[in-house]
Amino acid sequence: MPRKIPRLRFVLPVILCAAAIIGGVAWFAIKGGAPSKPSDRPAPAPRTPFGWAAQVTPIVGDAAAGMVDGAARTARFSDPYGVVVDRSGNLYVADAGENNRIRRIAVDGTVATLAGAAEGFADGVGAQASFNTPSGLAIDEAGNLYVADTGNNAIRKITPQGVVTTLGGDGSAGYRDGAAAQARFNGPIGVAVDHGGNVYVADTYNDRIRMISAAGIVSTLAGGNSPGYRDGAAAQALFDTPCALALAANGDVLVADTRNNAIRTVNRAGQVGTLLRAEPEDRAALFKRPLSLALTTDGFLYVGSGVHGRLFQVSPGGELRGLSGVDIDFASGDDTALRLVQPSGIAIAADGALLVADADMHGVRRVAPRQSAAASVALPQNAPPAAQPKLAWPVKPQHSPHEIVGTVGEVRGNDDGDSRDHFHAGVDVRADMGTPVLAVAAGKVGDALANWGYGDLSEGLCIDALCYIHMRVGRSEKNAVQDDPRFAQVGDERGKPRMRVKRGARFAVGDVLGTVNRMFHVHLEYVPNGSAVNSLGMGFEGMRDSIAPRIESIQLQDRNGAPLAKKRAGRLLVPADAAELSIVVGAYDQMDGNSARRRLGLYKVGYQILHANGEPLPGFEQPLCNLEFNRLPPDRDSVKLAYAEGSGETVHGSAATRFLYVATNTVRDGHAKRGSWRPAALPRGDYLIRIFAADFAGNVATVGRDLAVTLE
Numbered sequence: 001m002p003r004k005i006p007r008l009r010f011v012l013p014v015i016l017c018a019a020a021i022i023g024g025v026a027w028f029a030i031k032g033g034a035p036s037k038p039s040d041r042p043a044p045a046p047r048t049p050f051g052w053a054a055q056v057t058p059i060v061g062d063a064a065a066g067m068v069d070g071a072a073r074t075a076r077f078s079d080p081y082g083v084v085v086d087r088s089g090n091l092y093v094a095d096a097g098e099n100n101r102i103r104r105i106a107v108d109g110t111v112a113t114l115a116g117a118a119e120g121f122a123d124g125v126g127a128q129a130s131f132n133t134p135s136g137l138a139i140d141e142a143g144n145l146y147v148a149d150t151g152n153n154a155i156r157k158i159t160p161q162g163v164v165t166t167l168g169g170d171g172s173a174g175y176r177d178g179a180a181a182q183a184r185f186n187g188p189i190g191v192a193v194d195h196g197g198n199v200y201v202a203d204t205y206n207d208r209i210r211m212i213s214a215a216g217i218v219s220t221l222a223g224g225n226s227p228g229y230r231d232g233a234a235a236q237a238l239f240d241t242p243c244a245l246a247l248a249a250n251g252d253v254l255v256a257d258t259r260n261n262a263i264r265t266v267n268r269a270g271q272v273g274t275l276l277r278a279e280p281e282d283r284a285a286l287f288k289r290p291l292s293l294a295l296t297t298d299g300f301l302y303v304g305s306g307v308h309g310r311l312f313q314v315s316p317g318g319e320l321r322g323l324s325g326v327d328i329d330f331a332s333g334d335d336t337a338l339r340l341v342q343p344s345g346i347a348i349a350a351d352g353a354l355l356v357a358d359a360d361m362h363g364v365r366r367v368a369p370r371q372s373a374a375a376s377v378a379l380p381q382n383a384p385p386a387a388q389p390k391l392a393w394p395v396k397p398q399h400s401p402h403e404i405v406g407t408v409g410e411v412r413g414n415d416d417g418d419s420r421d422h423f424h425a426g427v428d429v430r431a432d433m434g435t436p437v438l439a440v441a442a443g444k445v446g447d448a449l450a451n452w453g454y455g456d457l458s459e460g461l462c463i464d465a466l467c468y469i470h471m472r473v474g475r476s477e478k479n480a481v482q483d484d485p486r487f488a489q490v491g492d493e494r495g496k497p498r499m500r501v502k503r504g505a506r507f508a509v510g511d512v513l514g515t516v517n518r519m520f521h522v523h524l525e526y527v528p529n530g531s532a533v534n535s536l537g538m539g540f541e542g543m544r545d546s547i548a549p550r551i552e553s554i555q556l557q558d559r560n561g562a563p564l565a566k567k568r569a570g571r572l573l574v575p576a577d578a579a580e581l582s583i584v585v586g587a588y589d590q591m592d593g594n595s596a597r598r599r600l601g602l603y604k605v606g607y608q609i610l611h612a613n614g615e616p617l618p619g620f621e622q623p624l625c626n627l628e629f630n631r632l633p634p635d636r637d638s639v640k641l642a643y644a645e646g647s648g649e650t651v652h653g654s655a656a657t658r659f660l661y662v663a664t665n666t667v668r669d670g671h672a673k674r675g676s677w678r679p680a681a682l683p684r685g686d687y688l689i690r691i692f693a694a695d696f697a698g699n700v701a702t703v704g705r706d707l708a709v710t711l712e
Contacts, residue, residue: 061363133504151504228493234270304343341530409629413652434477
């Protein structure tokens, strides 16, 4: 059901009527991913539907990072962030990451580089210019682009001919108003421009909204000396990591106040208000981490969220709805459609479709009303990883093996008593508290909020697709901040401290990222394209696993979860008319170097149905491996499909670590669905259920794998 936001009802009709060029709306028509020729005069914008079911199709990008110009079907991007379109229908993309370029997608689909080459800070024409992590984009009526050059702490301008100049900022992080060339910004991510040539800046890590006037003077519109949340006048108001801006026709500035989970407004007098906000204590709130904004000419606001790749729509009347179809609907089982992961930039096409930069998927997508149930176009959710050397370890010695104490796909509980709350999404490497945590691979921070959880057990940091968790980010065991400019400690309005690691920060192998906290291990997650992939596949130097998994039990459970227990002559009796049964396997694994008490999860679990003599039934010549923890589904509730009740681990209250795998359900390749074994389809008689239980190294259990059953 749509959720009413009473505050929006009073404000939105006044502010959400944007001129096309201001609100990110321009004349660009892409039909099913193929650009069409623009007309001489733009057609009137269509009336915007509300709460529509979306279909996501690719414009460019195949989920693999790279730097390839040319035809749209083969072009590749690294970190596409901001997007805008011009009057002729050209789409511009700020491509950060390893590319640091401004790219152009022409109306015929051809991708070319407008400006930028190697990472750096230089003005010039085309490839002579350089950027460092370009993020938000804006375009004026003359076709000039404005770039929030995050890593250079600057705002850049690009003419239609590709001439790059610096509009504001001197390259150093700081906070200073005044003449644009002497002014300072701190990692700006969002930018917008009005009809008068005034440029508005989301000065992200200064937590302020700034303006560069047409005369070249920088001033602060709103925001105070610390991150926080407070409405009010100009300098008394507080923001927390604002990342995107949009301008209304009356001159009000809309702000994606990212860490506050809010959309804020700043009027001409500097008065700050809140349009909508998810309450911090509401863990179930869907509206979180707004990253991108776009306004339609008839007053609808689109918001891209950094959580689960959601797109939201706010009507002029004040209703908030999520667009269905852009993320996986776990309840409906629709887990095959192309989804968004990190909608970092939005522009609006002439037909009302959304053109969305999906940073984590390394591409640009078209989101339009769904035409038919079968119209979705699928893309790989994970590109094949490039060949790479074995990873170093996250603690010293980096080139020698350490004990692995947790693997991908294991069940994990929570502090509220649920023993099956979520999947363990990474690999745990044991280390003493206070041990320095070291980068295992070179990388660049792409997320505006790359670290989290100051002082919590789950505190962590993501660099590119690798996340390091259970550590004091940028601090020693005694909480002393590292002498490293990449780590900045800030306090909110109450003085509560936290660390900041900015978008664009680079790290090399062996760089110290912090220290191990009270969890006594480093948790490493590999999350390319927004889905956790089994990080054991990346390989660690010297890692060895020669131990086969151990099967402890095999059960058949009815649809209510009750186990079948009646036996005769050592065989489990199964009613011949049983419609749906679950095959539940209790098993665990170990690796070389584990302590005797250690229990690790499996990588694959499957089963075969055999005649009593061991001959496979048709269709079961090979094990049916429904469970494979290669890439985890995005919905945390899918853990309850992989694991039966009674599963759990000791950290969250279970008496012992137990993995009870439901081999008849499917969890693999990022998807999850319920399944069953239907013995009613078989003739009465004796059979064997043979379990396939394997670890990531390929070791397979051979002891205790058979369950003898009789159908009667």
